[in-house]
Amino acid sequence: MMCAERAAAAGDVPIGALLHVDGWMFEGWNEKEARPDPTAHAEMIVIAQAARVLGRWRIGGTLYVTKEPCAMCAGAIVAARIERVVFGCSDPKGGAAGGVVDLFASAAVNHRPDVTAGVLAEETAAQLRAFFAARR
Numbered sequence: 001m002m003c004a005e006r007a008a009a010a011g012d013v014p015i016g017a018l019l020h021v022d023g024w025m026f027e028g029w030n031e032k033e034a035r036p037d038p039t040a041h042a043e044m045i046v047i048a049q050a051a052r053v054l055g056r057w058r059i060g061g062t063l064y065v066t067k068e069p070c071a072m073c074a075g076a077i078v079a080a081r082i083e084r085v086v087f088g089c090s091d092p093k094g095g096a097a098g099g100v101v102d103l104f105a106s107a108a109v110n111h112r113p114d115v116t117a118g119v120l121a122e123e124t125a126a127q128l129r130a131f132f133a134a135r136r
Contacts, residue, residue, distance in 0.1 A: 003029040003042065004066045004127055010034045014066065014131050017042035019050050019082075021061025026050045042066070043073035047080050062086065066124045068095035068117065074103040078111045086116040088124030 003016025007029035019026040028045030059080040074096035
């Protein structure tokens with residue numbers, strides 16, 4: 001949740017991601033407001049970091065993220081061949097791992113990561129609620 005706190009401190013939605021692969025740990029957080037870039041989601045940032053450092057697009061590894069990935073991030077996770085996705089709270093408005101759609105379970109995709117949902121769900125949801133309440 002520390003990566004998510006860094007996003008919130010910069011005025012972005014508090015979503016953080018860690019990608020563990022081949023002994024490396026990549027970390028990122030939402031930077032849509034800071035960059036400004038609509039694709040600067042935490043997941044996209046760590047996937048891009050890993051690709052640059054590892055020198056390959058087939059990343060693998062385990063991705064840990066505060067909130068259920070959106071459709072864009074889920075597509076990138078599939079494309080990067082991430083092996084496992086672990087996320088905190090669900091996103092009933094934009095989630096693509098069961099919230100709105102389940103891209104990872106679709107027979108149409110060529111890679112299906114293992115998904116573990118609900119890890120620290122209460123804490124991550126509370127962090128998001130507090131962020132949005134403070135902005136109102």
